[in-house]
Amino acid sequence: METGHRARTALRIGAWLRGRWVRLVSSAAISTQGLTKRFGSLTALDGVDLTVPAGVVFGLLGPNGAGKTTAIRILTTILRPSTGRAEVLGHDVVREPAVVRGLIGLAGQYAAVDPNLTGRENLRLIGRLTRLPRRRFRPRADELLERFGLAEAGDRTVRTYSGGMRRRLDVAAALVPHPPVLFLDEPTTGLDPASRLALWEMIRELVGTGTTVLLTTQYLEEADRLASRVAVISAGRLIADDEPARLKERLGNTVIELRMPDENRARQATGMIAQQLSRSPEREGAVLRITARDGSRLLLDILHLLDQHALTPRGVAVHESSLDDVFLALTGHRAEAADQEEPPSSAAGPDGAP
Amino acid sequence: MTAGEVTRQSAATRATGRARERLEAPVRDGLAVAWRNLVGLVRVPQLLVFSTIQPLVFVLMFRYVFGGVIGRSVVSVPYVDYLMPGIFVQTAVFGAMNTAIGLATDMQTGLMERFRSLPMSRSAVLSGRTLADLARNVFVVALMTAAGFAVGFRLHSSVAAFLAAVLLVMAFGFTMSWIFAVVGLWVGDPETAQAAAFPLLVPLVFASGAFIPVSTMPGWLQAFAQHQPVTRTAQAVRDLVLGTPAASDIWLALAWDAAIIAAFAPLGVWLYRRVV
Numbered sequence: 001m002e003t004g005h006r007a008r009t010a011l012r013i014g015a016w017l018r019g020r021w022v023r024l025v026s027s028a029a030i031s032t033q034g035l036t037k038r039f040g041s042l043t044a045l046d047g048v049d050l051t052v053p054a055g056v057v058f059g060l061l062g063p064n065g066a067g068k069t070t071a072i073r074i075l076t077t078i079l080r081p082s083t084g085r086a087e088v089l090g091h092d093v094v095r096e097p098a099v100v101r102g103l104i105g106l107a108g109q110y111a112a113v114d115p116n117l118t119g120r121e122n123l124r125l126i127g128r129l130t131r132l133p134r135r136r137f138r139p140r141a142d143e144l145l146e147r148f149g150l151a152e153a154g155d156r157t158v159r160t161y162s163g164g165m166r167r168r169l170d171v172a173a174a175l176v177p178h179p180p181v182l183f184l185d186e187p188t189t190g191l192d193p194a195s196r197l198a199l200w201e202m203i204r205e206l207v208g209t210g211t212t213v214l215l216t217t218q219y220l221e222e223a224d225r226l227a228s229r230v231a232v233i234s235a236g237r238l239i240a241d242d243e244p245a246r247l248k249e250r251l252g253n254t255v256i257e258l259r260m261p262d263e264n265r266a267r268q269a270t271g272m273i274a275q276q277l278s279r280s281p282e283r284e285g286a287v288l289r290i291t292a293r294d295g296s297r298l299l300l301d302i303l304h305l306l307d308q309h310a311l312t313p314r315g316v317a318v319h320e321s322s323l324d325d326v327f328l329a330l331t332g333h334r335a336e337a338a339d340q341e342e343p344p345s346s347a348a349g350p351d352g353a354p
Numbered sequence: 355m356t357a358g359e360v361t362r363q364s365a366a367t368r369a370t371g372r373a374r375e376r377l378e379a380p381v382r383d384g385l386a387v388a389w390r391n392l393v394g395l396v397r398v399p400q401l402l403v404f405s406t407i408q409p410l411v412f413v414l415m416f417r418y419v420f421g422g423v424i425g426r427s428v429v430s431v432p433y434v435d436y437l438m439p440g441i442f443v444q445t446a447v448f449g450a451m452n453t454a455i456g457l458a459t460d461m462q463t464g465l466m467e468r469f470r471s472l473p474m475s476r477s478a479v480l481s482g483r484t485l486a487d488l489a490r491n492v493f494v495v496a497l498m499t500a501a502g503f504a505v506g507f508r509l510h511s512s513v514a515a516f517l518a519a520v521l522l523v524m525a526f527g528f529t530m531s532w533i534f535a536v537v538g539l540w541v542g543d544p545e546t547a548q549a550a551a552f553p554l555l556v557p558l559v560f561a562s563g564a565f566i567p568v569s570t571m572p573g574w575l576q577a578f579a580q581h582q583p584v585t586r587t588a589q590a591v592r593d594l595v596l597g598t599p600a601a602s603d604i605w606l607a608l609a610w611d612a613a614i615i616a617a618f619a620p621l622g623v624w625l626y627r628r629v630v
Contacts (some may be wrong), residue, residue, distance in 0.1 A: 076471040101473040112464035116394035128386045129474040131379075157397060173468070 014039040019152050027090055029054040029212035030183050034084035037070050039235075044070040046236040048086065052229075054089075057203060057213045057221030059244070062233035064119055068216040069109065071233070075214070076106045088181055102130075105179035107171045109186050115159040119169050121152050122158060123176055130177035137176065139337055144172040149198065171199065175206075179299060182206065184215045188222060200226055221320055224248065232330060239330050250330075253293025256302065258288040259315040286314075380475040387469075387482020391456065392489060395479045405452070406494055409445040410501055416441070416565055417505045424566060431596060435510065437593040438502040438503050439519065440564030443584055445498055446527030447559055449491050453531040454538030456483050458547035461539070470626075484531040491527040495520060511597035519594035522607055526587045529611040532618040539625040564588045583610040 030052035037045040041289045045067045052058040062068045073079040075098040085092065091099045096352045113122045120141050127137025141259045145154040148168040158166060171187055184203070203213055203226055217223055224244045232240040232247075240247060258281075260266035266317055273279050273290070279298070281288040293300045295318060306313065395402055421433045426607070429436040460466045469479050499520075509516055537554070538547045562568070562574055562584040568576050579585055590607040593600035 010548050075469075078467055078470050098473060101471060104471065106468060106471040108467055110464050112468040114390060114394065114465060115463075116397045117390060121390075121393065125386060125390055126468075126472070129383055129469070129478075131473065199523050 028052060028087075030058070030086075030088055030163055030214060032071075032075075032084065032086040035071070035074065035081055035086055035219055036083045037067075037074060037079065040084045043236050045074070045081070048233070048236070048238050050231060050238070050241070052212060052214055055207065055210050056229065057207050057227045059227030060216045060233060061215060061218070061220065061230055062216070063218065066233045067236040068233055069185055072106070072183050072214070072216060072235075073140040076104055076183055077101055102177075103180055105174035105177065105182045107174040107182075107184050107187055109189065113158050113166060113169050113173060113333050116157060117197045118155050118157050119165075120154040120160070122169060123173055126173045126176045132177060140176055144175060147202070150173045156260050166311065167191055168195065168199070171202070180210070181212045181214070184213060186216055186218065189218065196222075204243055208246055220244075220248075234330075248293075249351070254292050254298075255319060256295060256299055257315075257317040257319075258302070258306075258313045259288075259317075260286045260288065260311070261314050262286055265311055268309075269306060269313075272305060272309065272311075273302060276305055363515075380477050380481065383475040383478030384481035384485060386555060387478050388485040388489070389482075391483055391486030395486065395490060402490070402493075405449065408448065409494065409498055412444065413438075413441055413498065413501050413505060420565070428567060428570075431510070432506070432508075434502070434506045435596065436592065437509060437565060438507045439595050440562075440588045441498060441502070442495055442519070442523045442591060443526060443588045444559050444564055445494055446491055446523050447530050447555060447584060449487060449494060449527055450534045450535075451529035451555065452490065453483055453487050454534035454541075454547040454551050455544045456487070457535055457538035458542055458544045461542045462544065466626075476627060477619075477623050480532075480535050480619070480626060484528055484535060487531050488514065488524060488528045491524055495523055507597060511595060515594045515597065515600075518604075519591045522587060522591050522594070522604065525611050526583070526607070526618055529583075529614045532615050532622060536618050536624040536625060539622060558582065558584050562588065583607070583614065586610055 028051045032048055032050045035045055035048040035050070036043070048067075048071065050071075060068050060071065070079065074081050075088060075093060077093050077100050080094055086200045088094065088100045089103050093100050098264065113119075114125070117125065123141035123144055124137055128134075129141060130137075132140065142151075142154075145151045148171070150165060150169060150172070153161060153165060153274070158169065161169065167187070167190070171184065174182060174184075187203075188199055189353075191199065200222070203215070207213055213226075214222070215226060226245055229240060229246045230240070230247055231238055258266075258269065260269055263286050266283055266288060268287055270281050270283050273281050274290070277298070279290050279292070283289075290298065290302070299316070299318060303313075304315075416437050417434055421437070424436075451611045457466075457480070460469075466479065533546075533554075534551060537550055541547050541550050560573075561579045562582060563579060564584055568579040568585060571579055586603065587607040587610070590600060590603040592598075593603050
């Protein structure tokens, strides 16, 4: 047993050394300690501690008004925190704002581009203002227009662009100076599915080249597809900080909604599902909601069970967990301000969608 | 590229030519933003056209509506010659409203937020705006001059004196832009900026010696009208155009410009750093 013991010790020392080494080499790209922002009597951020490792996509989830944008504004030096600290690549955002600005790119919630300039002119302006030499920002602008599918529209004024085109140009503008840390504040809100996929692809590519991305979103799916770590923020407080897979494990990723003809039958169905399928549906009037990881299997079982008892739902809807569902699971109450922009991914019945 | 490398790289870039950078950056960034604002002006010509029609209407109104009443008994020269310097100054003041509207629009569209996240000079958004509005003023005043000559305005002095008068008007318009920059940053949306600017503009322009001598006003108003910057500038411009002795009036006008910019430029930059 002597050799086994020695091997275990060696392994333990190795792991310890690796841990030190990792901490030494890859310092956090973004870190905050006790970050707090008050606007008068409103506390927008309340003691947030975040650590974003370098070279990953970090998802910051939360409903409207949760404090996501306030956090981004502080990290991009636009707002000063009331108390607490925030650092980007080791530089304090309050004491060294100019250094931080040289390391970041920001694409905001609404497309912050000049409608009177062309796409190309917008990107060149950013290049000039970020102190790139002309011989570098001119080809950079062309390259980004190409990458974001705006090459043909590049010489048209942005006024003529569609919402999705503006949004893409906004993200392109943030990328002009090759920032090592990129902040994307709800980059895909209002984008059509194709543009959304293209942007996701772009974000993955960036992270492949070592960029750190802090992404805020209202969509769990987006965070799930992109982020290696997700923090959930509600009313200014951090209520979860984990890998997306583990978050989903905690709450399941499919939501089944059954609309029963009346409250009485809804109560009946709830009892039945609880007894026979050992699930605990959440009931609101005549509507049952069940969150599960095995959604389609469960749906079949439920419909089968209800059919056996001659209970026919008036409508059935199945959708992927939304942020709203994450909230329900994490906090026990609905996120009041959460938007319901996306319809359920599949719906059946005459009034299937709630 | 690790975080450490990036930091080291940018530290090296920062170290080289930091002093030169500090002098050049505000100018270069200000010019870049001014270029952007002027492109916008050219691409939305309606704005320029309508803001040019307004002072033209004033020229015609004052020249032909009041021109008959205000004769030699009130002013010692033909009224049109008395009027035009006032019109120039009024044009510059009204033009400054653009500064407020432009900055407020940038705040509303989120462009201001992007600028504030960039490693550019903190004064550039404001100086770029005021410089663009200055360039616009040059154009509008040139047009007013042509309109003035068309309705009978004549120089009593030299071309050099007239050019000095135009420079004074430009300096005053630039000065007023800084006041309205503060207004625009303060209110943060273009409609409110316009509404907030108007009650500020009207007493400045009309309770002044821009269109009529202040001596006809009641005593309490005269005290204000006599000394306020629009009157002082209009008087200096008039001196230059009419060929009357001008030195002390010019110094007074320039003193107003300097004092206002000294107060409002830092206030504007301070606001720019704080507003969202």
